[in-house]
Amino acid sequence: MIKINNNIIKKVYKKIKEYQKIIIARHVGPDPDAIASTTALRDSIRITFPEKEVYAVGLSVSKFKYYGILDKIDNENYDNCLLIVLDVPNISRVDGIEGLNYKEILKIDHHPAEDIKGPVDWTDETSCSTCQMIAELILKTPLKLDTKIAGNLYLGIVSDSDRFLLSYTSNKTFQIVHDLIKASKLEFTSLYNYLYDRSLDEVRFQGYLATNMTVTENGLGYIIIPSDIIKEYNVDLATPANLINNFNFIREVIVWTFITEDIKNNVYKVSIRSHGPVVNETASKYNGGGHKYASGARITSKEDIDNFIKDLDELCENYKRASISNI
Ligand code: AMP
Numbered sequence: 344m345i346k347i348n349n350n351i352i353k354k355v356y357k358k359i360k361e362y363q364k365i366i367i368a369r370h371v372g373p374d375p376d377a378i379a380s381t382t383a384l385r386d387s388i389r390i391t392f393p394e395k396e397v398y399a400v401g402l403s404v405s406k407f408k409y410y411g412i413l414d415k416i417d418n419e420n421y422d423n424c425l426l427i428v429l430d431v432p433n434i435s436r437v438d439g440i441e442g443l444n445y446k447e448i449l450k451i452d453h454h455p456a457e458d459i460k461g462p463v464d465w466t467d468e469t470s471c472s473t474c475q476m477i478a479e480l481i482l483k484t485p486l487k488l489d490t491k492i493a494g495n496l497y498l499g500i501v502s503d504s505d506r507f508l509l510s511y512t513s514n515k516t517f518q519i520v521h522d523l524i525k526a527s528k529l530e531f532t533s534l535y536n537y538l539y540d541r542s543l544d545e546v547r548f549q550g551y552l553a554t555n556m557t558v559t560e561n562g563l564g565y566i567i568i569p570s571d572i573i574k575e576y577n578v579d580l581a582t583p584a585n586l587i588n589n590f591n592f593i594r595e596v597i598v599w600t601f602i603t604e605d606i607k608n609n610v611y612k613v614s615i616r617s618h619g620p621v622v623n624e625t626a627s628k629y630n631g632g633g634h635k636y637a638s639g640a641r642i643t644s645k646e647d648i649d650n651f652i653k654d655l656d657e658l659c660e661n662y663k664r665a666s667i668s669n670i
Pocket of ligand 1: 374630631633638
């Protein structure tokens with residue numbers, strides 16, 4: 344019998360035990376952390392409690408099919424279920440819960456808290472990924488682990504921490520990864536292809552971004568990507584966000600942003616990264632949010648794009664000035 348020492352983990356486990364029907368959802372436009380945490384938690388609950396009905400919902404993304412097939416269910420048949428939301432703090436960005444009359448909501452997330460508030464809320468902004476939290480949950484409770492679940496969690500952690508590069512990578516991250524590999528005997532090096540395989544078109548598109556990105560005197564790197572370019576390079580609207588971390592460690596750049604035209608939905612999808620100024624407050628001014636140093640936004644007018652670029656440039660200017668006066 345495992346003794347659960349951590350209070351919030353105990354509460355999460357108790358809630359999972361309590362419900363017969365559980366729906367697990369994550370944010371729209373999922374990344375490997377969102378998808379892998381969802382399928383890993385679903386599969387762990389399924390093998391631990393075979394009598395429960397547990398489904399992972401949301402739109403499938405074919406390039407992430409390695410992590411497991413998502414479930415197509417009729418939400419209207421799941422009244423009174425427990426809804427577990429992973430990797431998302433705001434209800435408007437939860438994918439696949441239309442018409443679901445859930446009884447309680449339980450959140451597990453590493454983003455700053457927003458409007459989702461349930462009786463059990465496990466928010467840990469110090470965690471590098473939601474997969475790190477799910478791995479901790481499984482390792483510290485009677486929830487079961489198998490090699491596939493461990494592999495999904497490992498890839499989610501590696502992806503969201505950008506191979507243990509980003510600042511929320513901690514000794515706890517390494518401890519959990521150690522325990523995960525030990526408990527599952529995971530052969531992790533063979534998994535990287537699922538994360539890093541990419542087309543030559545994508546590599547060429549990355550070259551386009553590097554060549555055409557404007558860098559201001561204050562250290563803001565930005566590029567507005569027209570939909571024609573997305574078409575010309577044979578990539579998709581999610582590609583800029585997938586590539587943005589590759590632009591880290593450029594000496595002249597403090598904050599960088601990719602602004603991608605989504606002509607079908609009449610919106611610009613924005614990704615922002617920073618290795619200095621906090622950017623999620625600026626993102627939230629433009630219909631966005633996210634982490635302090637990795638955020639996203641949605642902008643609909645050209646005027647707002649100009650304002651947004653100006654705001655980020657000012658952030659960089661102030662940051663530079665403050666850094667100089669601290670010397
Ligand atoms: P991305 O650049 O799309 O990888 O997003 C970076 C971070 O910002 C992720 O944690 C997203 O969940 C978050 N994010 C992206 N777009 C939005 C948005 N429109 N509103 C709130 N958070 C967002």
